[in-house]
Amino acid sequence: MAKNFSTREDNYSQWYNDLVIKADLAEYSAVRGCMVIKPYGFAIWEKMQSVLDGMFKATGHSNAYFPLFIPKSFFSREASHVEGFAKECAVVTHYRLKNSPDGKGIVVDEDARLEEEYIVRPTSETIIWDTYRNWIQSYRDLPILVNQWANVVRWEMRTRLFLRTTEFLWQEGHTAHATREEAIAETEQMLGIYADFAQNWMAMPVLQGVKSPNERFAGAEETYCIEALMQDGKALQAGTSHFLGQNFAKAFDVKFLNRENKLDYVWASSWGVSTRLMGALVMTHSDDHGLVLPPKLAPIQVVIVPIYKKEEELQSINAVVLPMKQALEKEGVRVKYDDRDTFTPGFKFAEHEFRGVPLRLAIGPRDLQNGTIEVARRDTLEKETYQMTDIGIKVRHLLESIQSNLFNKALTFRDDNTRYANSWDEFVKLLDEKGGFICAHWDGTAETEQKIKDETKATIRVIPLDQKPEPGKCIYSGAPSTARVVFARAY
Amino acid sequence: MAKNFSTREDNYSQWYNDLVIKADLAEYSAVRGCMVIKPYGFAIWEKMQSVLDGMFKATGHSNAYFPLFIPKSFFSREASHVEGFAKECAVVTHYRLKNSPDGKGIVVDEDARLEEEYIVRPTSETIIWDTYRNWIQSYRDLPILVNQWANVVRWEMRTRLFLRTTEFLWQEGHTAHATREEAIAETEQMLGIYADFAQNWMAMPVLQGVKSPNERFAGAEETYCIEALMQDGKALQAGTSHFLGQNFAKAFDVKFLNRENKLDYVWASSWGVSTRLMGALVMTHSDDHGLVLPPKLAPIQVVIVPIYKKEEELQSINAVVLPMKQALEKEGVRVKYDDRDTFTPGFKFAEHEFRGVPLRLAIGPRDLQNGTIEVARRDTLEKETYQMTDIGIKVRHLLESIQSNLFNKALTFRDDNTRYANSWDEFVKLLDEKGGFICAHWDGTAETEQKIKDETKATIRVIPLDQKPEPGKCIYSGAPSTARVVFARAY
Numbered sequence: 001m002a003k004n005f006s007t008r009e010d011n012y013s014q015w016y017n018d019l020v021i022k023a024d025l026a027e028y029s030a031v032r033g034c035m036v037i038k039p040y041g042f043a044i045w046e047k048m049q050s051v052l053d054g055m056f057k058a059t060g061h062s063n064a065y066f067p068l069f070i071p072k073s074f075f076s077r078e079a080s081h082v083e084g085f086a087k088e089c090a091v092v093t094h095y096r097l098k099n100s101p102d103g104k105g106i107v108v109d110e111d112a113r114l115e116e117e118y119i120v121r122p123t124s125e126t127i128i129w130d131t132y133r134n135w136i137q138s139y140r141d142l143p144i145l146v147n148q149w150a151n152v153v154r155w156e157m158r159t160r161l162f163l164r165t166t167e168f169l170w171q172e173g174h175t176a177h178a179t180r181e182e183a184i185a186e187t188e189q190m191l192g193i194y195a196d197f198a199q200n201w202m203a204m205p206v207l208q209g210v211k212s213p214n215e216r217f218a219g220a221e222e223t224y225c226i227e228a229l230m231q232d233g234k235a236l237q238a239g240t241s242h243f244l245g246q247n248f249a250k251a252f253d254v255k256f257l258n259r260e261n262k263l264d265y266v267w268a269s270s271w272g273v274s275t276r277l278m279g280a281l282v283m284t285h286s287d288d289h290g291l292v293l294p295p296k297l298a299p300i301q302v303v304i305v306p307i308y309k310k311e312e313e314l315q316s317i318n319a320v321v322l323p324m325k326q327a328l329e330k331e332g333v334r335v336k337y338d339d340r341d342t343f344t345p346g347f348k349f350a351e352h353e354f355r356g357v358p359l360r361l362a363i364g365p366r367d368l369q370n371g372t373i374e375v376a377r378r379d380t381l382e383k384e385t386y387q388m389t390d391i392g393i394k395v396r397h398l399l400e401s402i403q404s405n406l407f408n409k410a411l412t413f414r415d416d417n418t419r420y421a422n423s424w425d426e427f428v429k430l431l432d433e434k435g436g437f438i439c440a441h442w443d444g445t446a447e448t449e450q451k452i453k454d455e456t457k458a459t460i461r462v463i464p465l466d467q468k469p470e471p472g473k474c475i476y477s478g479a480p481s482t483a484r485v486v487f488a489r490a491y
Numbered sequence: 492m493a494k495n496f497s498t499r500e501d502n503y504s505q506w507y508n509d510l511v512i513k514a515d516l517a518e519y520s521a522v523r524g525c526m527v528i529k530p531y532g533f534a535i536w537e538k539m540q541s542v543l544d545g546m547f548k549a550t551g552h553s554n555a556y557f558p559l560f561i562p563k564s565f566f567s568r569e570a571s572h573v574e575g576f577a578k579e580c581a582v583v584t585h586y587r588l589k590n591s592p593d594g595k596g597i598v599v600d601e602d603a604r605l606e607e608e609y610i611v612r613p614t615s616e617t618i619i620w621d622t623y624r625n626w627i628q629s630y631r632d633l634p635i636l637v638n639q640w641a642n643v644v645r646w647e648m649r650t651r652l653f654l655r656t657t658e659f660l661w662q663e664g665h666t667a668h669a670t671r672e673e674a675i676a677e678t679e680q681m682l683g684i685y686a687d688f689a690q691n692w693m694a695m696p697v698l699q700g701v702k703s704p705n706e707r708f709a710g711a712e713e714t715y716c717i718e719a720l721m722q723d724g725k726a727l728q729a730g731t732s733h734f735l736g737q738n739f740a741k742a743f744d745v746k747f748l749n750r751e752n753k754l755d756y757v758w759a760s761s762w763g764v765s766t767r768l769m770g771a772l773v774m775t776h777s778d779d780h781g782l783v784l785p786p787k788l789a790p791i792q793v794v795i796v797p798i799y800k801k802e803e804e805l806q807s808i809n810a811v812v813l814p815m816k817q818a819l820e821k822e823g824v825r826v827k828y829d830d831r832d833t834f835t836p837g838f839k840f841a842e843h844e845f846r847g848v849p850l851r852l853a854i855g856p857r858d859l860q861n862g863t864i865e866v867a868r869r870d871t872l873e874k875e876t877y878q879m880t881d882i883g884i885k886v887r888h889l890l891e892s893i894q895s896n897l898f899n900k901a902l903t904f905r906d907d908n909t910r911y912a913n914s915w916d917e918f919v920k921l922l923d924e925k926g927g928f929i930c931a932h933w934d935g936t937a938e939t940e941q942k943i944k945d946e947t948k949a950t951i952r953v954i955p956l957d958q959k960p961e962p963g964k965c966i967y968s969g970a971p972s973t974a975r976v977v978f979a980r981a982y
Contacts, residue, residue: 030558031561034558036558037555042555043554062530062533064527065533066520067527072588072596087589090560091583091585091588092581093584095579095580095581097578097580097582097610106563108584118581127520131518134518150642151642153559155586167559169556342631
């Protein structure tokens with residue numbers, strides 16, 4: 001199972017790739033940069049979807065579906081949006097193939113050329129705001145709180161499973177409001193939901209804040225984000241929520257009669273998280289033994305392995321395990337009884353460990369005599385023998401303990417790897433020797449930000465929302481600064 | 492609400508279109524033949540998805556995700572598949588746009604032409620079997636029972652909302668088996684699940700059977716289907732399940748070591764239902780007053796409308812309604828309390844009737860005095876005044892009654908519109924004057940089937956599975972036949 005598997009120390013990037021492929025999360029397909037999400041990986045994504053979807057609905061959002069294709073001209077309508085999105089994309093130019101004249105295979109039918117090319121959506125602001133124009137006449141039609149779960153395509157040059165693929169799955173919320181304040185409140189609310197999900201479900205601590213102008217979404221007035229730190233000291237943007245002002249309403253002429261009976265442009269937000277979260281989840285918790293999954297998102301939370309030689313022994317074990325499994329399932333625990341007779345217990349132990357199952361229970365003839373069961377935690381790799389009495393309660397406590405332990409471990413790691421730099425030399429040294437988040441003063445200009453990026457590959461990941469004012473001097477230009485921002489090299 | 496709304500009698504096709512648009516289910520987008528599924532329509536589709544997904548999982552299937560794009564050459568590998576699918580499709584030829592030299596908008600960058608064009612998936616057998624080749628070595632790796640929820644694109648010339656759109660949403664199951672028998676058993680099992688869903692959730696009676704060779708899926712050895720009858724007497728294919736034999740395994744070289752340690756090609760099935768079911772649902776039950784939804788799939792099962800003039804009256808009504816709503820929700824009933832103060836009760840009645848809410852409860856000051864509530868059923872349009880006592884039980888009984896009434900009504904309609912033709916003249920007359928399903932003898936040849944289609948536009952919808960042998964003569968050729976098949980004009 002874990003053979004030919006790199007360690008983090010040896011080659012972090014290879015470790016990640018091995019893990020994703022060998023733990024059956026995803027693999028590359030025959031299509032350049034596009035992945036196949038395998039059943040085990042998809043089960044985790046489905047769990048993420050279902051939790052997020054519940055959070056969106058609890059805050060009044062509904063799902064809808066908009067076209068995959070976007071007319072090319074739509075992108076030209078929002079000036080910065082076209083620069084950000086319409087260039088590296090999949091372009092549909094024809095709508096028919098025909099048999100090749102030489103009889104070998106099929107070729108594009110040049111008679112079936114589209115008058116206007118379609119772009120496979122890289123994000124849907126344009127087609128959605130073109131639609132909203134017909135949905136909105138007055139303030140009574142607002143707010144519109146819509147989300148869509150969809151696939152999107154961005155023609156990436158360098159791809160990595162989950163982290164950056166040509167096609168990926170995501171959700172994109174697109175809301176319309178009567179006032180600037182409401183739109184900003186929505187943008188901030190969704191950031192809060194993403195942070196809640198990251199921390200309380202993925203057990204992944206995140207910084208919340210806004211992006212610098214250079215890192216803003218193309219077409220946004222303000223981009224809020226959650227930012228996590230991976231085990232190699234690189235940052236990962238895990239979700240974004242954009243206040244779009246009236247930019248898309250102006251580009252697509254979406255006006256409404258406000259309460260004062262005056263025509264005004266509609267205010268907008270958009271927000272999204274994607275299958276990139278799968279990469280973040282893997283990199284936050286996993287170790288050199290394989291995947292580590294937080295119980296709340298693990299497709300299998302508990303695996304039970306019977307240890308036996310004779311068929312009668314299995315029968316006796318079944319008599320104990322089957323009711324226990326049923327009782328656990330009744331309490332909402334996701335349990336698998338691995339009674340496959342084609343594999344040894346040792347093989348099964350290794351397999352489930354590698355695939356990150358949070359708790360493994362093993363039970364053999366001696367346990368039956370003693371009324372005990374062996375319990376192994378994936379997070380600490382500790383094994384302990386428990387009395388079977390109240391095993392359901394014990395299991396639930398252990399799952400809760402693993403969930404909070406994973407979060408605390410990741411939080412400690414992040415705290416240990418968040419440092420302050422007060423000079424350029426210190427900044428460069430920290431970046432090269434330690435990585436991690438570096439809090440430093442910045443003069444607030446795009447020029448300085450770009451120069452720092454050019455020289456070090458570090459970018460401003462986030463300007464934290466809870467930042468305390470602290471006068472200082474920009475580490476690069478020496479110009480005055482009012483607060484520190486968080487730099488890092490990033491995925 | 493229901494203004495400018497055609498009746499079924501006047502113009503069935505217009506009635507359908509009006510209904511879908513005015514009940515906020517879906518609308519056309521700026522992209523040719525592609526629809527926007529609006530929140531109310533999507534809520535119904537989500538409900539369908541969740542029920543079907545549960546049924547798939549209960550029978551051992553897992554979800555996964557495969558690429559949107561398929562290399563053009565993949566389609567050429569399965570001879571009949573390329574004819575059926577690869578012609579009218581969206582072709583991606585380029586991966587970049589650039590600023591137009593004249594500064595006006597953006598154009599395709601001819602330097603970014605793909606070496607091999609990609610087709611936006613019209614169905615995924617080819618890319619999935621290309622993937623399965625690496626997943627399957629021995630019989631131990633089988634069966635593979637995978638489903639994907641996805642969008643697909645078929646470049647349709649004539650489109651109708653939900654029934655035939657360029658892009659649509661669907662699920663496609665793709666399974667791999669060690670034996671022919673297992674693959675056939677799977678194909679039949681999934682047909683049974685579709686029939687169960689259609690009848691017990693959509694309240695839509697369906698015929699189950701196989702397609703004639705002419706109507707088979709491109710690449711299948713046998714296509715099973717469920718076939719429903721719409722109110723205008725036209726048939727609608729609601730779901731298909733295909734036994735693919737070893738066709739795709741051969742095309743993509745997917746072999747396995749069987750139990751006898753011999754190399755053999757893998758056996759396959761594929762099966763799917765799509766957003767077309769939304770069209771079927773609308774057309775099966777709705778009437779000239781608007782949408783009629785079966786309670787099991789209705790996003791809102793019960794709407795409660797307060798009737799009041801003064802604010803104090805509303806307060807008294809709230810005091811009764813809010814606990815009742817909570818109690819109903821606790822029992823799993825989907826309830827909306829429509830206490831909007833911007834609309835009259837009459838407007839609300841019309842709106843919820845038009846949108847097909849199964850039960851409407853109305854309560855005013857006199858009801859409060861009498862301990863009563865007015866209950867209106869959407870299916871029969873009957874109104875009755877009930878005592879509030881045990882209203883929860885009454886509501887649940889009513890919902891069950893509406894669900895079964897809708898099914899029975901549709902079944903009676905289908906029975907009334909299923910007729911036997913014993914001669915060509917009778918067949919043509921029935922078809923033109925009555926429509927509906929026509930059971931008739933057919934000589935079993937593709938030629939006759941094609942001629943009947945050319946002359947009447949009727950096709951063989953299904954060769955029923957539970958057909959009794961009955962010797963007879965083909966209505967067209969007079970050649971001998973062993974059993975009747977079901978003809979109809981179809982969507």
